[in-house]
Amino acid sequence: MLREWGDGDRRILAVHALGAVSSGALFNCAVGPLVEAGWQVTAPDLPGFADSPAVAPEEYDITRMAELMWRVAGDEPLVLLGHSVGGAIALRMHELRPDAVRALVLLDSGHLDYGALHPELLDKSLDEWLADTPEPLSVADGSELAEALGIDVDDPVMDDLLVAVDEVGGRLVSRTVGLASVAARYALVVARCSDDWPGLAAAGTPTLLVLATEPPATRDQNEEWGARFGAAVPHAEVRLVEGATHSIATDLREGLGRDLADWLEPLTRA
Numbered sequence: 001m002l003r004e005w006g007d008g009d010r011r012i013l014a015v016h017a018l019g020a021v022s023s024g025a026l027f028n029c030a031v032g033p034l035v036e037a038g039w040q041v042t043a044p045d046l047p048g049f050a051d052s053p054a055v056a057p058e059e060y061d062i063t064r065m066a067e068l069m070w071r072v073a074g075d076e077p078l079v080l081l082g083h084s085v086g087g088a089i090a091l092r093m094h095e096l097r098p099d100a101v102r103a104l105v106l107l108d109s110g111h112l113d114y115g116a117l118h119p120e121l122l123d124k125s126l127d128e129w130l131a132d133t134p135e136p137l138s139v140a141d142g143s144e145l146a147e148a149l150g151i152d153v154d155d156p157v158m159d160d161l162l163v164a165v166d167e168v169g170g171r172l173v174s175r176t177v178g179l180a181s182v183a184a185r186y187a188l189v190v191a192r193c194s195d196d197w198p199g200l201a202a203a204g205t206p207t208l209l210v211l212a213t214e215p216p217a218t219r220d221q222n223e224e225w226g227a228r229f230g231a232a233v234p235h236a237e238v239r240l241v242e243g244a245t246h247s248i249a250t251d252l253r254e255g256l257g258r259d260l261a262d263w264l265e266p267l268t269r270a
Contacts, residue, residue, distance in 0.1 A: 001051030015086030023050030048180020
């Protein structure tokens with residue numbers, strides 16, 4: 001399933017994060033300024049999320065997901081935008097086809113190796129991860145979902161979150177396939193984003209890394225790893241955003257879209 005906004009001739013492929021109610025629709029709250037600036041934004045639902053069917057667990061490998069996203073994107077040069085696991089996928093997409101990437105935007109992602117942060121997780125095989133697949137999120141109604149997510153039930157972003165749930169037996173149940181979520185998390189842990197930094201540095205592709213600062217432990221982690229990324233990819237711009245959590249797109253919304261449109265503006269003249 002592809003979510004699409006705008007009809008400009010400058011293209012952005014946006015790859016979403018993981019989560020029980022995650023899908024490409026979560027970029028909806030941020031894309032307005034990009035569309036106004038003449039960009040066409042396409043956001044696929046990753047396999048097993050919202051309207052996209054799941055694939056076999058081994059297919060969630062970051063390289064295989066990057067290959068899949070290139071099949072979705074086509075052959076024309078475009079901007080890649082990725083959030084969390086989507087950033088790891090976008091970074092690997094660049095590694096596979098750097099000449100097809102006009103610019104790379106990483107939202108709280110691509111700048112660290114999750115396996116290095118949590119080495120104990122590397123001791124578990126994919127089968128062991130899958131054995132611990134949880135039951136899907138199930139809530140009584142929209143109010144309970146909003147409370148679980150820490151937002152107001154009347155928040156407009158609720159419409160985008162509800163894309164990823166079904167009503168089952170009078171309850172709202174996540175459409176995220178548990179196997180898909182677990183396999184994707186495993187793939188993110190075993191992937192080494194830092195292996196892709198030298199290729200990004202060599203290509204000189206315009207790169208923006210937008211990092212969360214909340215909670216405080218996240219700031220400490222992102223300051224450290226953001227500095228490592230910046231040293232390895234000197235041409236990249238690294239921004240730590242005050243008050244932003246890992247849910248950076250839904251935290252910043254149109255403010256994020258405006259910042260990205262401004263940052264990308266020189267590309268409109270390229």
